[in-house]
Amino acid sequence: QKEVEQDPGPLSVPEGAIVSLNCTYSNSAFQYFMWYRQYSRKGPELLMYTYSSGNKEDGRFTAQVDKSSKYISLFIRDSQPSDSATYLCAMSASSEKLVFGKGMKLTVNP
């Protein structure tokens, strides 16, 4: 079993839809959780950063962490075609290396 599991999709939604992206993990030592967005042939861009459990909101994006279930989510409200990208979850047990999921490819259709 990989430390971080993420459904690679692809996921296709109409513009304006609410998108839900999820990752599960097995390492209970993980306490730092991140979501990155990666456009084709570009480097990952940090979207959301959460420490331990709880919710964090930033504009149309909400990140949730449920440590008891070892489950993290990213919600995108009012999705836009410009949100079309690959979304990667990443997590860390300490302030060192990140462990990434495979990434979910999202397409938002106009």
Add this chain to the structure above:
Amino acid sequence: DTGVSQNPRHKITKRGQNVTFRCDPISEHNRLYWYRQTLGQGPEFLTYFQNEAQLEKSRLLSDRFSAERPKGSFSTLEIQRTEQGDSAMYLCASSLGDSTEAFFGQGTRLTVV
């Protein structure tokens, strides 16, 4: 541009040749990381530096790979005797202090033919 800078952006090399990539982190970021990403996969950790000290190396980093960060500023990643399996995107990231908020560069795409 004050982000993480990587050069070159693309590199095509023949099998058996040596290649070297450069990463310039965000100014004042003391931690620098190297990751490798293959098609359809998330980035995989290779190694990281705190200032000039290399603190951890992944088992993915074979003897053909070497990384340096002289003077704790830019870093280089060298691959000797390249193999076709080395074809990937090599990503550099940096962070400040003990933060895990790592910021990535645009990557160097290596193709070994």
